[in-house]
Amino acid sequence: MNENERSTDASARVKLDSTLVGSRESVSPNQLPESETCLHVQDLSLYYGDKIALKDISMRIPRKRVTALIGPSGCGKSTLIRCFNRMNDLIDSVNIEGRIELNGLEIHDKEVDVSQLRRRVGMVFQRPNPFPKTIYENVAYGLRLSEKLPKSELDDRVEWGLKSAALWDEVQDRLNDSALGLSGGQQQRLVIARAVAVKPSVLLLDEPASALDPISTLKIEELIAQLKADYTIVIVTHNMQQAARVSDYTGFLYLGEMIEFDSTVTIFTNPTEQKTEDYITGRYG
Amino acid sequence: METSEKLPQDFGAFHRQQLGIGLWFKSGDPWIWLTATAVGACIVAVLGLLGLIAVKGLSHFWPSDVVTINYANDFGEFRIAGEIVQRESIGRNQYLEAGSNSTAIETDQVERWMIKSGNRRINAPDFRWVYKHEIVQQLKATDMLVFERSEWGNAYGTLVGIKEHGQSIEPDNPWIELQKRIDRVTDLRDEARRIQKGAINRINYKLEKLRLEKRKRELKGELDFTDIEIERDRLNAEYLVEEQRLRDIITQLERDEIEIRIADGRISTIALRNIIRAWLPNEMSFWQKLGHYFSSIWIFLSQESREANTEGGVFPALFGTVLMVLLMSVLVTPFGVIAALYLREYAKQGPFVQLIRIAVNNLAGVPSIVYGVFGLGFFIYLVGGSLDDLFFQAAQPAPTFGTPGLMWASLTLALLTVPVVIVSTEEGLTRIPSELREGSLALGATKAETMFKIILPMASPSILTGVILAIARAAGEVAPLMLVGVVKLAPTLPIDGNFPFLHLDRKFMHLGFHIYDLGFQSPNVDAARPLVFATAFLLVLIIVALNLTAITLRNRLEARYREALL
Ligand SMILES: Nc1ncnc2c1ncn2[C@@H]1O[C@H](COP(=O)(O)OP(=O)(O)O)[C@@H](O)[C@H]1O
Ligand SMILES: [Mg+2]
Numbered sequence: 001m002n003e004n005e006r007s008t009d010a011s012a013r014v015k016l017d018s019t020l021v022g023s024r025e026s027v028s029p030n031q032l033p034e035s036e037t038c039l040h041v042q043d044l045s046l047y048y049g050d051k052i053a054l055k056d057i058s059m060r061i062p063r064k065r066v067t068a069l070i071g072p073s074g075c076g077k078s079t080l081i082r083c084f085n086r087m088n089d090l091i092d093s094v095n096i097e098g099r100i101e102l103n104g105l106e107i108h109d110k111e112v113d114v115s116q117l118r119r120r121v122g123m124v125f126q127r128p129n130p131f132p133k134t135i136y137e138n139v140a141y142g143l144r145l146s147e148k149l150p151k152s153e154l155d156d157r158v159e160w161g162l163k164s165a166a167l168w169d170e171v172q173d174r175l176n177d178s179a180l181g182l183s184g185g186q187q188q189r190l191v192i193a194r195a196v197a198v199k200p201s202v203l204l205l206d207e208p209a210s211a212l213d214p215i216s217t218l219k220i221e222e223l224i225a226q227l228k229a230d231y232t233i234v235i236v237t238h239n240m241q242q243a244a245r246v247s248d249y250t251g252f253l254y255l256g257e258m259i260e261f262d263s264t265v266t267i268f269t270n271p272t273e274q275k276t277e278d279y280i281t282g283r284y285g
Numbered sequence: 286m287e288t289s290e291k292l293p294q295d296f297g298a299f300h301r302q303q304l305g306i307g308l309w310f311k312s313g314d315p316w317i318w319l320t321a322t323a324v325g326a327c328i329v330a331v332l333g334l335l336g337l338i339a340v341k342g343l344s345h346f347w348p349s350d351v352v353t354i355n356y357a358n359d360f361g362e363f364r365i366a367g368e369i370v371q372r373e374s375i376g377r378n379q380y381l382e383a384g385s386n387s388t389a390i391e392t393d394q395v396e397r398w399m400i401k402s403g404n405r406r407i408n409a410p411d412f413r414w415v416y417k418h419e420i421v422q423q424l425k426a427t428d429m430l431v432f433e434r435s436e437w438g439n440a441y442g443t444l445v446g447i448k449e450h451g452q453s454i455e456p457d458n459p460w461i462e463l464q465k466r467i468d469r470v471t472d473l474r475d476e477a478r479r480i481q482k483g484a485i486n487r488i489n490y491k492l493e494k495l496r497l498e499k500r501k502r503e504l505k506g507e508l509d510f511t512d513i514e515i516e517r518d519r520l521n522a523e524y525l526v527e528e529q530r531l532r533d534i535i536t537q538l539e540r541d542e543i544e545i546r547i548a549d550g551r552i553s554t555i556a557l558r559n560i561i562r563a564w565l566p567n568e569m570s571f572w573q574k575l576g577h578y579f580s581s582i583w584i585f586l587s588q589e590s591r592e593a594n595t596e597g598g599v600f601p602a603l604f605g606t607v608l609m610v611l612l613m614s615v616l617v618t619p620f621g622v623i624a625a626l627y628l629r630e631y632a633k634q635g636p637f638v639q640l641i642r643i644a645v646n647n648l649a650g651v652p653s654i655v656y657g658v659f660g661l662g663f664f665i666y667l668v669g670g671s672l673d674d675l676f677f678q679a680a681q682p683a684p685t686f687g688t689p690g691l692m693w694a695s696l697t698l699a700l701l702t703v704p705v706v707i708v709s710t711e712e713g714l715t716r717i718p719s720e721l722r723e724g725s726l727a728l729g730a731t732k733a734e735t736m737f738k739i740i741l742p743m744a745s746p747s748i749l750t751g752v753i754l755a756i757a758r759a760a761g762e763v764a765p766l767m768l769v770g771v772v773k774l775a776p777t778l779p780i781d782g783n784f785p786f787l788h789l790d791r792k793f794m795h796l797g798f799h800i801y802d803l804g805f806q807s808p809n810v811d812a813a814r815p816l817v818f819a820t821a822f823l824l825v826l827i828i829v830a831l832n833l834t835a836i837t838l839r840n841r842l843e844a845r846y847r848e849a850l851l
Contacts, residue, residue, distance in 0.1 A: 087723065087727060092633070115731055116729065118727055118728065119729035122727065125723065125724065125727075127720055129721055129724040131725070131849070132849035141728060141730075141738070142729060145729055145730050145734060146729060178845075178848075194724075198728065198729065
């Protein structure tokens, strides 16, 4: 396949996505100055026992932007995103090499308190996982852990969290009902509210909409667009349209390697790597 | 043949005709029948057992009529009055072997009645067989009285006279007068009991404490005990006052006597202080009997036993059983939960943990008496003995904790039941989705915070299931308890008004052991038999009640977490 053909292919895709890919950054994120970098990943390799899952990954995740990670199943997207809040620490067999800096601070340093780190780097999982408590208690959970707030302030923060997650209008009359009575989409927004309530600077979303119906998915995507103003967002997704719709930057992972990381426009319209091209045009994955 | 091959249903019919039984077996129907029969048999057995002990136990409290029977045989003519407690037919041979006159009877079967005739003191034995064919006359006298006595069991007879200070009095209505005087002695008896169990018990307890205090100071080499002696003299003075009050009450109790005529015509004098209740069974209406029935059950539940446990109530045993089971639950729950948490949440899963798990499971199969022996050897002699050496030197050589008692019994049973709590808790922990743990950890919770705020609440239904099983097992256990703390008759309850209120070192009574004691150690088997059934029924009810409470609690919690566990 020569250069010409490739661009034809890509322009076909642009047509498909022309309404979706807005006018967004086109600067390569790896040229980003330190001041605009939120997470700086350097030569990161991760092993599950002897098995290598991430190979020598380097990337700069820009502040207050949405960064999408795409790639076929099992390529290491979740593994990578879980490195950012050190959730992989929970797995005994994991071995990590390389550095990850959050706003210039190495997160693996001995002085770093993991709980503190996780409060600054919130995470939302694929399946909505509200606690079997009331809606109020779910949102207050993280707050009660970290801060000793008086009741009125706690109420305010819960309200603020729910509003940030665009859930307040739907649940304000039943804050003391069980969170398990909410719909799947509402539960996922509740989980986002729970994460947002502790005022993190980064939000990690691991396929947040893959278990939801199309309407709930849309709501989550709208929410991501809103949250971008205040948070650095890293979203793992399976769905390329979704990545194109919501993200400013996209990284393509394949078999544990970061094949290409660039602005979303570039990745979807003019990728450098053949593998990216193949994946985007649906040749595998 | 051809058509039946084409049509499957006809083909089946053909085979049924041909093979009959064989096909029936193949169809699986017998298997369904077999399993259903097994279940049915279990239900019948359980209900039958419960029904038997319920009927036999509960009927004991009913005030049955007292019949007066005249009967005659080779030895003469007799008159007996009492309740018919049993009717049965015996074979002719058995009848003859009993030394009876062969000519008097032609039939193969002889009917005999067991009469509870009471009056054990002057007319023993109180349970007698009467052959039906020997009965000459049988009537129910309306003035026949039954007296429940604090000694010697029931008395049956007609009231002849009431005496005050040995002088006969002539009331207008002797029955009403009798009731009034029984009420009076009941009040006095209660008062005496209050003094004994209250003030005197308290003073004795304090005196004992004082003695130990003095001994402790002696051991330290002190020589001056004036303060203790002053206090002791004060307590002794107080004691004398209370003792005098008690004596006064006893004197008042001695005031009245009654005379009754028993069936054979003799007059018997009974001190009124021994009479607990009196009733006219043949004159009572159904509703009066019902009232009497429930008050008898209440007495059974709320009073202490008398007469080597064959009379009175089972309250101390009931109290001891429930208290011991509750203490056991309080001990076993944290113990089992912590062990399960370690095995499931902290320990590195591997062959060693698996081995421990298997060992724990097998521990549940060790015979309970082995736990009793272990409890006696380890808890009582070793741990208790060491505790005595360290902290209770003053009381020695009398042991404090180095002797069977409530705490060791509860601990032994906790050890016996800890495997079920561990197993059930572990099961609950594995059922909690890992997403919830991760969700909590991702919010910055530590492992311990996640454990207390998410995992333990969600595992609580399973924990309670374990506790339910533990209670079910522990409440019915008797064998190990006989070694580690249960006694036939405990002088005091393990809880009383003396600081520290809960006395873990005391021995206690237990319904299970009470049943054994009544059934096999009793001097008066016939009198004790209905109580064996009543006590057994009570024990079953207690276990059911304890379980139902725990099950209700468990179901509430389960409803709360059900969706999260799906
Ligand atoms: N806990 C684990 N232990 C061992 N291997 C794992 C573990 N989790 C994931 N892996 C492996 O790591 C690779 C990447 O997995 P993951 O990050 O979950 O992929 P993705 O999220 O992109 O689908 C897969 O091959 C997977 O089998
Ligand atoms: Mg994944």
